[in-house]
Amino acid sequence: NFQNVGFIGLGNMGFRMANNLIRAGFNLAVHDINHGVMKMFSDMGIPAKDSPLDVAESSDVVITMLPSSSHVLDVYTGPNGLLHGGSIVRPLLFIDSSTIDPQTSRKLSAAVSQCALKQEKDDWKKPVMLDAPVSGGVIAAEAGTLTFMVGGSQEAYLSAKPLFHSMGKNTIYCGGAGTGSAAKICNNLAMAVSMLGVSEALALGQSLGIDASTLTQVFNSSSARCWSSDSYNPVPGVMEGVPASRNYAGGFASKLMSKDLNLAAASAKDVGIECPLTSQAGEIYESVCKDGHESEDFSCVFRHHYSGQDE
Ligand code: NAD
Numbered sequence: 001n002f003q004n005v006g007f008i009g010l011g012n013m014g015f016r017m018a019n020n021l022i023r024a025g026f027n028l029a030v031h032d033i034n035h036g037v038m039k040m041f042s043d044m045g046i047p048a049k050d051s052p053l054d055v056a057e058s059s060d061v062v063i064t065m066l067p068s069s070s071h072v073l074d075v076y077t078g079p080n081g082l083l084h085g086g087s088i089v090r091p092l093l094f095i096d097s098s099t100i101d102p103q104t105s106r107k108l109s110a111a112v113s114q115c116a117l118k119q120e121k122d123d124w125k126k127p128v129m130l131d132a133p134v135s136g137g138v139i140a141a142e143a144g145t146l147t148f149m150v151g152g153s154q155e156a157y158l159s160a161k162p163l164f165h166s167m168g169k170n171t172i173y174c175g176g177a178g179t180g181s182a183a184k185i186c187n188n189l190a191m192a193v194s195m196l197g198v199s200e201a202l203a204l205g206q207s208l209g210i211d212a213s214t215l216t217q218v219f220n221s222s223s224a225r226c227w228s229s230d231s232y233n234p235v236p237g238v239m240e241g242v243p244a245s246r247n248y249a250g251g252f253a254s255k256l257m258s259k260d261l262n263l264a265a266a267s268a269k270d271v272g273i274e275c276p277l278t279s280q281a282g283e284i285y286e287s288v289c290k291d292g293h294e295s296e297d298f299s300c301v302f303r304h305h306y307s308g309q310d311e
Contacts, residue, residue: 002093002163003027006059008052008075008082009098010037013134014065016141017097017167022046024166031055051080061093061163068259069100076108089115093156094129095163097148099185099256101263102178103270105131109152109177128156131177133184134168137252145169149187151180185267188260191227192281195299198228202235203306213238234302243297251297258285258294 003026007018010032018041022028029047031054032038038048049055052075056062062082066072076082076094083089094112096105112129130152140146146168150157157173164171174183201224205215212235219229233239236247243251261282268275288294288304296304 002061002160004029004058004060005163006030006049006055006062006091007065008032008055008062009065009067009071010034010041011065011067012138013097013141015040016138017063017065017146020141020144020167021163026163026166029055029058052076052078052082053080053084056082056084056090059091061095061160062091063095063163064098066096066098068098069104069263072096072098072100072108073104077111083111083115087115089117089127092117092125092127093160094127095132095160096129097132097134099133099188099260099263100131100181101185101267102131102151102181103267105151105181106178128153129177130156130160131180132160132164133180135184135187136168138250140169141167147172149174149180149183151175151182152177182267185260185264188257189264189275189278189281192257192261192285192298193277194226195228195232195234196281196284196301196305198224198226199234199299199302199306203302206307228299232299234299236303242299244299244302248293248296248300248303251299253295254285254288254298254300255294257298258282258289261285 005021005026006029008031010018010030029049030041031049031052042048064072064075109129112127115127117125117127130150132148132150134146134148136146144167147170148164148168149172151174174180202212202215206212216229216233216238219225232242234244236244261278264278265282284305288301293300293304
C-alpha cells in the first residue's frame with residue numbers, strides 16, 4: 001500500500017508529476033533545494049521537508065526526478081540522504097525517474113537492497129528500487145500521459161503500477177535493475193540520430209532547390225518517415241505547434257540531449273561497443289551548446305548546425 005508518497009525534485013517534470021499524484025489522491029511529502037518551489041507546495045498544504053531523509057521518514061515510497069546521476073547519488077547516499085548511511089530505512093520502495101546511466105541505477109538498486117525495512121511488528125523486509133525514467137516531456141508530464149520504462153523487480157513494478165498510471169499512460173517493464181535507464185538512453189540516442197538525419201537531409205534538399213515542406217511530404221509518405229519528420233519537424237514553418245515554429249523555445253533542451261548522448265557514450269565504452277554515431281551526435285550537440293543554444297529545443301540543430309542561419 002503506497003498511500004504516502006515522497007517526491008524529490010520538483011523541476012519542469014517533477015512539479016507536474018507530483019501534482020498529478022496529489023490529484024489522484026495520494027498523500028505527498030516533497031523536497032527540493034529550490035525554496036521557491038517548496039513554498040508553492042507548502043502553500044497548498046503539502047508537507048515540504050528539509051531533507052531527503054525527512055521525506056523518507058514519512059513515506060511508503062519515494063520518487064526522485066533529478067537532473068543527473070550526481071544529484072541522484074547525492075539524494076540517496078549523501079548526508080541526510082534517503083539511505084542516510086545506515087541499514088534501516090522507512091520506505092518499502094524507491095523509484096528513480098531521472099534520466100541517468102544504467103551503471104548508477106544498478107549501484108543504487110544494490111545499495112537499497114542492502115538496507116532493511118523496519119516493519120511495525122518487528123519483522124524485517126528488504127526495500128527495493130525501480131529505475132523508471134520517462135519519455136514524453138513537459139507536456140506529457142502535465143497531461144499525465146508519460147511513458148515509463150521500468151527496470152527492477154517485476155513484483156515491485158506491478159505493485160507500483162497505480163503510481164505510474166497516475167502520472168503516465170504507458171508503462172513498459174524492461175527487465176532487471178538498470179534496464180529502464182538503458183532503454184531511456186537508447187531511445188534518446190536513436191532520437192538524436194534521427195533528428196540529425198532528418199535535419200541534414202532537409203538542409204541538403206533545400207540547397208538542391210526542394211522546399212522543406214514538399215520534401216517533408218515526400219519523407220512522410222516514403223521510407224524516411226519518422227517522428228522527427230512527421231511529429232517534431234525541425235524546419236521552422238513546416239509544422240505548427242512544434243518548437244521549430246516558435247524559435248526552438250520550450251521542448252527538450254539541447255543540453256539535456258547532450259547529457260543523454262554522453263550517458264550513451266559512457267555506457268557503450270563500459271560494455272566495449274563501438275557507437276560512432278553516438279560520438280558524432282554528441283560532438284554536434286556539444287558544439288550547439290557551446291555556441292549558446294543549450295536551452296533551445298534539440299531540433300535547433302537544423303538552424304544552428306546545418307542551415308547556416310546562426311546569428
Ligand atoms: P529540472 O532541472 O527542471 O528539475 C530538477 C529539479 O531537481 C530542480 O527543481 C532542482 O532544484 C532539483 N534538485 C537538484 N538537485 C537537488 C538535490 N540535491 N536535492 C533536491 N532537489 C534537487 O529538470 P527536469 O526537466 O524536470 O528533468 C528531470 C529529469 O528528467 C532529468 O534527468 C531529465 O533528463 C529527465 N527528462 C526531462 C524531460 C524534459 O523534457 N524536461 C523529458 C524526459 C526526461
